[in-house]
Amino acid sequence: MKENKQTLYFNMILGTIGSILIALAAVWYSRKVNDPVGNAFILFGFILVMGYISYLENKAGISKKMTWSRITLSIILFICIAFM
Secondary structure, eight states, X not given: OHHXXXXXXXXXXXXXXXXXXXXXXXXXXXXXXXXXXXXXXXXXXXXXXXXXHXXXXXXXXXXXXXXXXXXXXHHHHHHHHHTO
16 A cells, blocks of 8 residues: 555656646747747646646545645746746
């Protein structure tokens, strides 16, 4: 059972890193193109994807405390990296 939880947490970390990298690439692209409609689509799409990932984590049995800590850490990392 413990090995199963470790696998879930490892996959959760990989999903978080992947979504942060996609968001950073989207921010970099939107700065290059400077398109306000594209920026809105990127933001809305990222919010939808993060909501779906949270839904899947709840279905997998990951605690709400862990899910909220992942969301908070993702937002903090994204803001720190995006504005450096």
